[in-house]
Every structure is written in C-alpha cells, then in structure tokens.
Amino acid sequence: MRFRLTDDQRALREGVREVFARRFDGEALRAAVDRADGAGAGSGSEGRGAVPGAGDGADGSGPGGGAQHAAGGGSVLGDGAGRFGSGGGRPAEGPGGAGGVRAARVDRGLWRDLGELGFFALRLPESEGGVGLGLPEAVLVFAEAGRMLLPGPLVATHLAAGAVPGAATGETVVAAVDGGLVEWLAEADVVRGDATGAVALRSIDPLTPLHRVPARRAAADPVAILLTAAEQLGTATRVCELAAQHARAREQFGRPVGAFQAVAHLCAGILVRVETARAAVHAAAVTGDPADIAAARLLADEAAVRGARDCLQVHGGMGFTWESEVHLHLKRAWVRTQRAGGVTESEELLAAALASETA
C-alpha cells in the first residue's frame, strides 16, 4: 500500500494549480462574476456572439479582444503542466457583439486552453490523442478546478471527450442533462440527453446558468459523481484556507479572531471534514467502486457545503457581502449537491450495499 500522491501526481497538482491561478485568478473570477451579474431568467436565449457590454475592465479581455490561448502545441498535462503560461492573458471573450442581458458565459479561450492543457482528454488513451492518465489524476485536476471556481460545464465536457467531436480539444462545449437540471445549456454546442422543454431559471450561482427540464430518472454515471466530489473537495480545501487566513488576520478585541476558541474550532472542523473527504475521494478514484464513489460524494458534499457555511461565519459581516468570494464557493457547492441524484441517491446506494454485504 502506498496511499499517497506519487511524485508525478504531486507535480501534476502543483503545475495545474499554478496554471489555474495564473489563468483564472481572483481578478478574473471577479470580472467573470461582474459580467454575469444581473443575468435574468431569459439569459440563455441570446446568441453566443453576444458579449456583455460592460464590466470588462480586465486587461486584454475586452469585447473583440478575441480568444487568447497558449501558443505552441503537442504538450499536455502528462508532460507536466504549464501550457497556459505562454498565453498569459486574462480569460478572453468571444468575438464582440451587441450587448444583451448579461449572463455567465463559457470563455471560449479558456475552454480551448483547458483542451490544450489536456483537461478534457486527460483519461483518453494516448492512441486516441489523449493524455492517457486515470481517475486518480482526474480527481486531482478537478479538485484544483473546483478550488479556483473555474466556470463552465467541466464534467460534462470531460466525459464527452472521445465521444463528441471537439470535446477533447475544448473546441466544443458540451452540456449534459442531469436529472431535472442542465447546467450551461444555452452556452453549449452539444447537449447530451433530452433537453426538450428546458426552461431557464435564475441561477443562485452567478457562474452556473441553469435550466429546468422535466425530470427523467436515469442512472447517474459514477465517474460524473466522482469528478463532482473532486470539485467539492477543491471548494472545501479553498474555504478552509480562506477561513484560516481570515482568522489569523482579522482582529477584534485586540486579538486575531482565530485566538478565540469558538472561531478556531469552526476552522478546525472545516479541516477535519476536508481531510476525511480527501481520503474518501482519492480512494474512490483508485478503486472506482460505486460504493466508494457514493461515500466520497457524501463526504465531499458535506465538506464543501458545511465548510463554506462555516467559512462565511468566520468572515462575519464581510462574509455576507457580494464582494467577498465566500458566497461564490457556497453557491457553487450547493449547485453541485444537486447533481447525479443528489445526496439521497448516494445514501440509498450505500444502504443497499450494506444490505447486500450482509444478505
């Protein structure tokens, strides 16, 4: 048994973390939220060419700026990350167009960069142009994406690689119907599943547009559940960092608030949930066992949602502001809990597994 990251896996995680931090930093996140802010229920109806008319203050990413992505080709995640480095730009917009209702958009430049990095083709065999890595690596990379709140239908496009032309390279944005919801429907080039009768709703998460569809029961893909759990783990990790940072820095009564046990113990509780979820998510990625995956999902959902809640509490009044980043993590975590049958389905699966073990 050697249940820890290999040197290659560690390098992959660090590399991806660095690239994501450069390609989608706090400023980029803020800009994306500002662009999407105020999106109405009908936000999905506009054409893809439409671009927010305002709020694009970030350098190099104004309307008409065109897609920017890394120059060069061939190198992918498996060779060590860093492909994004040469581009160096902010998330780019598509071709400029008339403004409309502002809405969260898939940043096509980012998407192609993710494709070039090997994010979508990560688990495709090298003979099919993929990176040839496995679920353990996918889990590490998705956790980093979740940590940075990378927007877009990441799981759906990743799962479409090899099946939908252009998905692996990031040329095609793929959305998927999941139970009664579709994320990023209007932004997708290809929608997997039956989205007939889709109605846009005003999404609680400014960076995840949502449509309601008539619910159809379908067995959830365990890999989709696992990758969602990985994203939740990333969120949980991030809110743990944010809570601890704030608790160390913010002073009240002449002391850092983290010196008060009531606050310190909230932070410690976040960390305990993160570490437990991490072990469950990584193990599920190694075994691929549906019961392990269901367990990982329950633990990771808990770590992300409760972690974000407690992080918000640690931030006090600042945590309740739009300006703070904390609410974005909580809202995304809430969105992810609705995927793949939700918590109930995973609990029932684990109960059934228990029953069959002892039958």
Next chain:
Amino acid sequence: MDLSDTPEEAAFRARLREWLAAVLPGLPPKPSPDDWPGRRAYDLGWQRRLHDAGYADVHWDASPTTRLIFLEETEKAGAPYVGANFVGLLHAGPTIAAEGTAEQRERWLPPILRGEEVWCQGFSEPGAGSDLAALRTRARRDGDAYVVTGSKIWTSHAEVADWCELLVRTDPEAPKHRGITWLAMPMDAPGITVRPLRTLAGSAEFAEVFLDEVRVPVANRVGDEDDGWRVTMVTLSFERGTAFAGEVVACRRVLGELAVEARKNGRWDDPALRRRLGRLHAEFRALWRLTQWNVSAAEATGGVPGASGSVFKLRYSHARQELYDTAAAVLGPDCLDLDRPWTLDRLSALSYTIAAGTSQIQHDIIAERILGLPRGR
C-alpha cells in the same frame, strides 16, 4: 496512489491469516469482564502466542503499513484485543524504546513483548485532565530514590499491573511543562492504594491510584529529571496513530449487524433510518481510507502521526457515538435494555470524545498546529 498490497505486504497478510486460522480455535474461553486476574492471564497468554509466532513487536518495529495489516486481519478474524497489554505495547514500551537507556530497554521491553508483565498509566490526576501538565503528584529526591505522594485517576488495569508509567512533579518552581519527570513505578511498592472507579456503564474499567510516600528508585527514571513532558509526548503521539484502526474494522462489522437487525425488525423500511445507515457506511469507509492515508504518510516520513492523528481521533470518536445512537434507533424501545448487545457499547462510546484528549483539545491542536491559528485559551 496505490491501495493494494506490495508482494511483501501480501505475503505478511497471507501468513498472518493462516496463523490466525490455526491458532484462534484453540484459545481458552474469554474471562468475564470483572474477572481481573482472569483477564490479565488471558491477555498475557495471547501476547505470548503472538511472541512465539514472531508477531510480538508488530506495534514497534514493523512498518506502519505492516502494523495496519496486523490490526485489520486480527480484528477481522476476531482475535483477542491488546487488552491488558495496551499500555506496555502502545505507551510505556515505545517510550522506553525511544528514551530509555540500554539497561532499561533490556529490563523492561522483553517482558512486555513476551507477555509477562502488565503496565498501567499514571498520567491524569483529579486536578489535571486536559491540562495534563498541571499535574501535582510530587516526587522528592531522597538518596537513590524518589519519594512520591499524590493521586492518579483513569488508570486501566491498575489492579493487575506490575508497573506504572508515572508522571510526577520534580520541580514545583519551574514552568509547569518543565518540572515533570517520567518514572517506572513497581506496583507492589509500599504506599500504593488502588481503588476501582465505577463508570457510567456500571463496570469498573478504571481505577484511582493513591500514592503515599512511595519510594521509586532513581534508576527507574526514563529521560532526564524535569524532562518528562517531552518524553511523554513521544508516547501520546503513538496513541493517536493507528490505535483505533482495529476499531474501525469492528465498527464496519457492527454496521452490517445493524442492517441485519433493521431488516429483521422492519425498521429498514423507514427511509430516514435507512439513509442514516447509508451515511454511516460512507463515514466508516472514509475513516478506513483516512487511516490508510495517515499510515502511508507516516510510512513516507518515518515520523510519528502528529496532528493528523488528531484529525482522525476527532472524526472517529464522533462517528462511533453516531453508530451506537443509530443502533438505538434500530432497536427502538429495546435500546433501553442493558442485555441487548449494543446498549453497553452505546454507553462506553460516550468516553471516546473525552479520553485521550477531548474533542475540544483536538480542535485546539488542529487549529494551532495545522492551521497555524494563534494560541488561544
């Protein structure tokens, strides 16, 4: 990330399984819980068998992964617990191995490994629980002996122990962490009174130990005088490492038994209860994975578990309580019957969030040592 056994680990596991299958059917019947001499003999006898089969030092010299395999397989096979050997094998022994002189190691370690001597622990005091360093049991030097006076509490197996790993205050003027000394006290020395301590579960699993001018040879001191706190910390981090690994395996088994019982009595049809069991299933799967994760980390760094042990201990102790609370929900009104299998377990689970560092202390450790928050209190 690899969860499978290496060839060496697989071979160790196979040998151990084979040996357990051969030896367990021939064990004598378990003594009753209040038969202390019987329990001592039974537990020492088991340690003797382990020793003769080459497994005596699995808690010390084996790699963390090998130790985990040992705990997993012995628990799955229903082998006896470490029992009266706990302090010797998991506290005092490792401390002596790490900090003792060659002479001390030679005197005390072989009898522990061979299943000949029982150790108990004299750390906590009525006035020093979570704040262990506030202990006040006094040791005054008199020639070649320390003269010890004070009282200790929560001492398991004190009635049948040969030795006590004892923390005493040798310098009352020094800051509280600096004036402490670690002694090996022979339990047959004059001046020791042991009084059983009845817990809320009704049994006397612990004792109070009263010390009145007990003479302990200076040669029994491990580490330097006034350096006992550092010596002790070596011991405590062992406690938070793989100490609960076997219990996680046992909890998984109990969970399966709860499912069987719930289906038998019809409560399985209650979706809320069923999902609660499903969630516990996730919890104990995750705790096993966390154990494996921590063990692999210890393997890689060669170090003691440290604060990651606190993460595990905190989560596990609450999970164990939830397990037996759920058992009560499965049993319904029968959960009030002390003759039902899980009722006493539910009561004893209440100690888990208190013993070996309360949940609140574990939170403090995590906040300070992992998250780098300022020291509070």
